[in-house]
Structures are given as structure tokens and as C-alpha cells.
Amino acid sequence: MARTEQQSNEKYGGRWFWRYASPAAFFPLAGRIEALCWVLAIVLSAIGLYLGFFVAPTDAQQGEVYRVIFIHVPAAWMAMVIYLAMAFWSLLGLVLGTRLSFMMSHALAPTGAIMAVISLWTGALWGRPTWGTYWVWDARLTSTLILFFLYVGYMALAASFDDKKKGDRASALIALVGAINVPIIYFSVKWWNTLHQGSSVRPGSSSMATTMLTAMLIMTFAFWAYSIAAAMHRLRTGVIEREGKAAWLRDAMKGWLR
């Protein structure tokens, strides 16, 4: 064990973490990260939801309905963060040619798209009682919708190549193009919105009670943990799918198979 580690250290210029660019090396570690993050996600969301639904005080203006923020806001943040992470891994894959980076990017995309949908859906349910409408063409809503389109485009492109390597690099390029465009689209929509109608009611404009903020932060960490766990699970599935019958994979899967 020590010998192989030393060998790989020499091979990769002494930086231990580069070892994990290999699917064979990362596969077991991904499994451990996944398990840890599932536990974190369940525990944190139990605490966060309890604080959010039972401990946090009722909002003076919005009543009970505001409690959707404990789901809505973390989901909206994750939708953005995951896109950035996806673009980061895509860039890494294009520059270094590491196939695990592309797989990481593919593993993140569905979770990001789900987060965008959750934030739009819960936002609509929140908007109806507070703004009186399910949907307004507000800058944030509109750019989250466009973010969802970008996720879908990325996934559709990746799926449309028979040659997996080509699909990896093609979808990585479109992820980067999207990442450059996201801020441009956001500010365009913002200016467009102020051109046509006055700025709409902004969520969270009133100051928040400490318990509300705590609950929201805990829920945010829960969403992070869930996203990492889901991505790691999808990454491992992707590795199994692609590496097929590699000998190392059969060794690693011994506990699960048969």
C-alpha cells in the first residue's frame, strides 16, 4: 500500500491529490464521501426543518407561508453554485484532459436542474399568497428559469453523442459558454425588468429573526450535503457504467455484487 502510494506520488509530481484524478483511486473515496454526506443531509435537514417549522416565529407580515424559504432559498443558491461547480469541472477536464472531471460535471447537472425546478416551484407557491400571483417576470425568477434551460441544454448535448469522449468535451464547452453568459443574461434581465415595470417585491427585504436565519443556514448545509451525496452517487454509477468490466472495479464492487 505504502509502496503504491509512493509510486503514484512520483508519477504525479508529488502532489497526492492528483492521484484522485483516476476513477480507480477516487471510486472508494467517493463512496465514503457519499455515505458521510447522506448522514449529514438527513441529520441537518431534520434539525433545520424542526427549527424552521416549529421553533422559528411566525412572520409579522407574511404569516406562516414564509416558511417555504427554508426550502426555497437553499435550492435557489444550490442551483447557482452547482452550475459554477459544473463549469469548473468542465474547464478542468478540457485543460487537463482528466475524464473524471467530465464525469463529475455530468454527475452534478441533474442535481442542479432539480434545484432550479424546486426553487421555481416553491417560489411560485410562495408568490401566490404573498404577491398574489404564481409568476412575475422578476430578474431572479427569470434568470433561474434560464439557468434551468442551460442545465437542460447541457444534459441534452451530453446525451446526443454516441462517442462518450466527444460528448464530454462538447458539453464541457457549452457549460463554459453558459457560465460566461449567466451574468450577462442576469444583468440584461434586470435592466429589462426595470425598463418595463417597477421593481417587484423583494423576498427577504425585512430583517430576519435569528432562529429563522439559523434554520436557513442549517438547511443550506443540508442541501449542500444532499447535492454532494447525490453527485457522488451519480458519479459512482457513471464510473461503473463506463469502466465496465475493469478488474479494479470488480474488486471494488465485491461487497455489493452477487
Add this chain to the structure above:
Amino acid sequence: MSLRVAVGAVFRREMQLFARRKSDWANPLMFFLIVCSLFPFAVGSESERLKLIGIGVIFVGALLAAMLSLPRLFDEDARDGSLELLLTSPEPLAVLILARVAALSLALGVALAVVSPVFALFYALPGDVAAMLALTVAMAVPTLLLVGAIAAALLVSARGGAILTAVLVLPLTIPTLIFGAGAALRVLYGESPAAELALQAAFMLLALALCPLAAAAALKISTD
């Protein structure tokens, strides 16, 4: 020197193809005309109502028509093998792609820009709004084609190209749609369109600087 020759040759070839195969620009124009004439049936024919939706309909119609001609950029050449010649050329691929997009923009952009003010008559829009529409469509079409060249290059060898092109390209054209249609709207309301025009020109220049490089990288990936 030889770069100039290569760019000139690519550009001339595209223009000759356009001159000889009239359907390449006539079909997008027909599509544009039909899209523009469908909307009054759906919303009613009162001129006040038409005036409000006219700018948006014409602008989106022009973008869709331009988008439909995107497969023309590389698909046919990939089939008959002439794309290989482009790829093996010693000249920078990004510049050659730019020459191609420039030819398509010139042919299609001018055609769409010329007919837009005519279609503005359908929607009872005044003359100055129609002229502004022509100008902003003329800027929006090259922007869309530049961004679309990336998607067209990626999808040369992929399945289900046409519909996927729409999914990939249209969200990225929202800024030019906002400010192109916005400029015409300003004129309709009797205000100055300077800010919107400047922003739309900025997007076009940004696309001009970045998209040929990305499209060249995309073409290398998909024909690898």
C-alpha cells in the same frame, strides 16, 4: 497575405452558394413571413393590440428564421468532406469560421433586416419604429449566428441536431432580444433608444470577439 486569400476564398464560396441556391435564403424569409402573419389570427386584428405585440413578434420571428439556417454552416460540408479541407488548412480555423459566419450574416442578416420594416406594416407600426426594427434585426442576426456557430459546430456529428440547436442557442440570445426589441419599443414610445442600441452593439462585439474561438474549439472537438 495567404490568410487574406483563404478568408477571401471562403467568403466568396459562401456568397456564390447563396447566389446559386436561392432556397437557402428564400426559405428562411418565407418562414419569417408565415410566422409574422400567424399572430394576428391568434390575438385579433385591432391595430392597437397589434402595435403592442408587433415588435416582439417580428424580432422573435427573425431570430427563429436565422436559427433555422444554422445547420447550413457546417452540416453539408461535413457530409461532402469539404469541412476536412477547412480543418486541415494552415490558417487559423477561428478566422475561417468568422469569414463563413460573416458571409451568412451578410446574406441572411440583410435579407431579414430589409423585410422586417415591411412586416411592420402588418402590425400598424409607424415608419420610425420600422426603421429601428430593421437596424436592430441587422445587429441581432449576426449575434445569433455567432453564438449559434458554436452549437452548429458541436452538433455536426451529433444526433437530433436541429431541435437541440434551438435548446442550446435561444436562451443565449435573450440579451440581444431584450435590447433589440427594447430599442424599437423606445422609439414607439417616443424616447431615445441610444442606451439599448449601445448595449446591443456591445453584445454583438463581445460575440464577435469570443464566439469564433469557441466555435473553432467546438469544431475540433466534434470532428476529432
